[in-house]
Amino acid sequence: MSASEQVRTFTVEEEDDGIRLDRWFRRNLPEASFGMVARWARTGQLRVDGRRAAPGDRIEAGQTIRVPPIDEPAAETGRSRPVRETLTPDEVDFVRSLVIHSDPAAIVMNKPPGLATQGGTKTVLHLDRLLDGLAEEGGPRPKLVHRLDKDTSGVLLVARTPRAAAFFSKAFSGRTARKVYWALVVGVPSVEDGLIELPLAKQPGTGGEKMHVDQGEAGQPARTRYRVIDRAGNRAAWIELQPHTGRTHQLRVHMAAIGHPIVGDGKYGGQEAFLTGSISRKMHLHARRLRIDHPDGGRIDVTAEPADHFRESLASLGFDPALGDLPLDEVRYSDTPEGKRRAAGAAAKARRKGRRGERRSRRRDEGGH
Template sequence: MIEILKETEDWIAINKAAGLLVHRTKIAAEEKEYFALQLLRDQIGQAVYPVHRLDRPTSGVLLFSKKKELLPLFKAEFAERRVRKNYLALVRGIPSLEQGSFDRALTNERSGKLQEAKTDYQVVNSVEIPFDTTGRYPTSRYSLLSLQPFTGRTHQIRRHLAQARHYILGDKKHGDNKQNKFFEQQFNLQNLLLHASELSFQDPVSQQSVSIHSEIPVHFRTILKELGFPVEEV
């Protein structure tokens, strides 16, 4: 059963599990599996319409409209950048600044054109462990980052962090294979450690401010504990 985080007569927010697609796509058209849209529709007994998307391996807050006619209003909030999105990611290394921005254009994967893309970050905490994961240093360092994307490009956070060489652990497409292999062998990591932890927006119908929070999933919290992060602060 899908975890419902908050619900009104107009919209519903869920905690999407890692590995769950938002809806059926051409790529996954032949796969015999469930999708968030289908599961939620069956669970609450009515049609729902995704307002935005999360990558398949990303967990966290996902918003649906219950009324098709309201979908343009919700989408406008995102398009006009009035929605605040916060993510948590566990990455390789420690950024040189405690907080900053990744403000680099990204190539559209379909058109090949460059698009502006900006992601703010803050270092929540960092650790150093006595393992050589690269074959170059006796220890390895990792950071838990809080990230706020201001644009919604495909895989934006994952690509920005890869450009900065702060690869997200468990990222099969944009990550570091050596790090992923180490964490699979040492900690049995099977998932991307990127979580949509908070979504804040103005309800376009009631005009009230809404903030929806999602706790990090068990697989993410387990890795943090194994590495020695103070998870009670997350």
């Protein structure tokens, strides 16, 4: 295979919006060392949206990153390839017990609440660390292509190969994947089938750890479809949520913003997010279903059973689990006239932004002569 055939292109996901390019590599392609990334930048091989990029550049959701071949000889790179961490037999058994679907391109797991998807400064135990336990003998390390919050349970897809990872990442960033969540919320929405359109931004002073509704320039468009499945008087409701965009903490912020925080979500709902009695204080948000095109044709369509505390709360509130899976609408908001109008507006805005960037680049080039 020639070097040009090994070049890959990735689309920046919403979860990586605003981070530095070198951090994107640490998150998504840890096998590419910082020295390797810096060398690509110096030689003009590293590009974002077709333009030369530096490791310290900030990237935005929807941008494309051109990644040169990584599999270079150790003598040429000056570094050896990363050594996989050895997992204990119990850790291997645990991560394999989470698998609910497996094929040559994908692994789908039912992530338990309390398990972080990726590591951080104070997070040692996380799902990404355990993925070596799912690698086939001599095969590549499986790769995360989307994430769930630590306290959210449910369907999480992992790609087996780089080709599959690129395909699934494009499906998520292009919004062709359908994601369905279950949630228990405080109170009952007055509209049983609604669309929440409230722009979101990182809340100042929280280090990016918390989001809020922002109608100003910093707010990014965010849309959530919800449908009430059942209600327990006026005390609580069991609802289905479908995110039409993928902002950080979107479902949690949107439900709290309309006055019906997710049960157990004290971060966004405060004390009002907790119900008295036998209802668990854990967060009641579960990724119930994922439907996504498969790189080899056809679709993956998987559902995951909710965690114990969620099931117990359903029973305590008198909800029938058989009512939970509503028909999946084939027409999405993005396919409606309004959705298409907004998409066209966003595309025009992106083109204008691109032209501004080109003009700035020309001015810099002219100033340098």
